[in-house]
Amino acid sequence: MARLEVLKTYKLYIGGQFPRSESGRYYTPLDQAGNPIANVSLSSKKDLKNAVVAARKAFGAWSERAPFNRGQICYRIAEMLEGRKAQFIDELIKQGYDQTQAEAEVHLAIDRCVYYAGWCDKYQQIFSAVNPVASPHINFSTLVPMGVVGVIAPQNNGLIGLISTILPCICGGNSCVVLASEKFPLTAITFAEVLATSDLPAGVVNVLTGSEDELVDGFHSHMDINAVVYANGHTENATMLAKGAAVNVKRLFVYDTDFSDESAENPYLIADLQEVKTTWHPIEQVGGATSSY
Amino acid sequence: MIINTTQTQIPDFRQTPNVDKVGVEERCARFQTRSLKGDTKIDGLKRVLSMIDLTTLEGKDTPGKVRQLCYKAQHLHDAYPDLPTVAAICVYPTMVAEAKKALGSSGIRVASVATGFSSGQAPLDVKLMDTRFTVENGADEIDMVISRGRFLSGDYQFVFDEIAAIKAACGTARLKVILETGELGSLDQVRRASDIAMYAGADFIKTSTGKIQPAATMQVTYTMLCAIKDFYRKTGIRVGMKPAGGISSAKLALHNLVMVKETLGVEWLTNDWFRFGASSLANDVLMQLVKQQSGNYQSADYFSID
Secondary structure, three states: OOOOOOOOOEOOEEOOEOOOOOOOOEEOOEOOOOOEOOOEEOOOHHHHHHHHHHHHHHHHHHHHOOHHHHHHHHHHHHHHHHHOHHHHHHHHHHOOOOHHHHHHHHHHHHHHHHHHHHHOOOHHHHHOEEEOOOOOEEEEEEEEEOOEEEEEOOOOOOOHHHHHHHHHHHHOOOEEEEEOOOOOHHHHHHHHHHHHOOOOOOOOEEEEOOOHHHHHHHHHHOOOOOEEEEOOOOHHHHHHHHHHHHHHOOEEEEOOOOOOOHHHOOOHHHHHOEEEEEEEEEOOOOOOOOOOO | OOOOOOOOOOOOHHHOOOOOHHHHHHHHHHHOOOOOOHHHHHHHHHHHHHOEEEEOOOOOOOHHHHHHHHHHHHOOOOOOOOOOOOOEEEEOHHHHHHHHHHHOOOOOEEEEOOOOOOOOOOOHHHHHHHHHHHHHOOOOEEEEEOOHHHHHOOOHHHHHHHHHHHHHHHOOOEEEEEOOHHHOOOHHHHHHHHHHHHHOOOOEEEOOOOOOOOOOOHHHHHHHHHHHHHHHHHHOOOOEEEOEOOOOOHHHHHHHHHHHHHHHOHHHOOOOOEOEEEOOHHHHHHHHHHHHHHOOOOOHHHOOOO
C-alpha cells in the first residue's frame, strides 16, 4: 500500500522555541521542476522584534561564558551536524543541489564549525595588545563582543553561508538574529534544530525565514541591534542598511565573499564583530623609570 | 471617594463562593486576544504609567537609591513631552522619610510595606508599631501582608482581626492588603482571602510581595477583580486592585487594563482604584511609547536603568 508522506512544517527558531510566524503567514519554495517543497514561515517585523528580545536576553550570560566553554559548544554543533549529515544532504538535494554539491557543502559546513570552535579561546590573544604609552600606566586593548548582531545570510546557498556568518558571531560571545536564505530555507531551520540540541543556550542564535526586502528595514531601524552583517550582495539593500544604521550608529559589515572558498575561513570575521576596549592601569613608580628596582 | 472601613456585617468566610478555574483561564485567554492600536494604545500606555507604584524593596536599598527612584518617578523620560508621573513610590518603612522629602510637592504618593514585610511572621504588636512608625514618617499608603500561615490553617478570625487592627493604625493612610497569592495554593483560597481583606477594611487588595513566584498572574488578578465586583454590589463600597510582581511588559499591562475595564468598568481605570506594583514595567512602557512616536523598536540602552 502506498504510504502518505508526512511533511515537516518548517517553523522559526526564536529564544530556543520553534514558533510559527506571529503573522500566521507562510510561503512555499519550489523545487527545480516547479513543485512545492514545503510550507515555510514568512516572518514579519514583529517576529524580528521578538527575536531581538530573545537575543538580548541571551547575550549577557553567553558573553560571560568562558571562551573555552564556547569552543566546546561550537564543537558540539559540529558533532550534531555530523550525526544528521544525511538529512542535510537530502534537504539540499530537495532544494536543487546535486549529490556531489550537497555532500561537499555539508562536509565543508561541519569542518567550518570545527574551525571556529578552535578560535573561541584563541582570537583574543591574537587581536589584543599591550600598548606603549608615555606615562606610568599599563595600557592594554582587548576585544569585547558587540552585543546583538543582525545577520542577513547569503542567498545563494543553503548551509555554508549561514554557518560561515553565524559561527564567527557566536564564537566571539555575541548573540544573533539571522535571516536565512529565502530560496534555501529548509536547511536553515534544520540547522536550528541542530543548535537547539547542541547545548547552545536559548536565544543565542535566532533564525527567521522570509523575505529580505520586507525585513531589511527592521534590521537597520531597530535600536537594540548593535551590528548588522549583510552577506547577500544586493547593492540597493546594502545602501539602505548603511543609511538606516545611522539611527543608533550600528556597525555594518557587507561581505561579498564566496563562503564555499577556503579564504572565507578567517579570524578577522570574528574580530569584525568585536569592539576594542582599552584600559589604562596605573603602575606605581617605585624607583623611577630607569631604576633597577 | 468612599473610604472602606471594617465592616460589621460579615459573611461566614468558610462559605466563600468557589472559583471555576477552567472558566477563569478561558476568560483570561480571551482578554489576551484584544489588540490595542494607534491612539488607543498610546492612551493605554500613558494610563499604565500613571498607575505604576514604582518599587524598590531590596535589602541593599539606600537613601541614595530611593532619591534616584524618586527623581525617576518625576522625570520618566524627559525627551517625551507630556508624560504623566507614576502614582506612587513604594519603599521600606525606613526609607519613607527620605522618599517624602525627595518627592516634595510633586503629588506622587509614598507607599510603604509595613507589618513585617515580606513574610509577615511578626507579632501583632510589632506590626502595629511598624505601621505607626511608617504613617508618622509620612506614608500615604500602607502595604500590609496577611499572615498566610494562620490563613492556611483556617484561622480566618485571626487574619480578619489583624487586618482590622492595622486598618485602625493607618489613620488616613490608605491600606493595601497583600494576599501573597503564590502561597495560597488555589483560586478558591485567593477568593476567600480577598473577601476577608475587603470586609476587614482594605482600600486595595494586592496580589503579591514580589518575593514569591508565581506572582500576579492574570488568573489570580481576575479572581480578585471578581471578588471586588461582588463586594461592590453588596456594600456599594469601591475597593482598589493592585497586581504586583511579574508584570514587566507593556503588553501584559495593557491586557490587565482590558481585564479591569471589562470586569469592573471604566470607573476603576484610574490610579485611585488600580495600580501596578512594578520596578521594570515603566521602562518597557516608555520604550513602547517612543516606538509609537519614532517608528523604531527601542533599546534599553537609551533609557534610565532604575
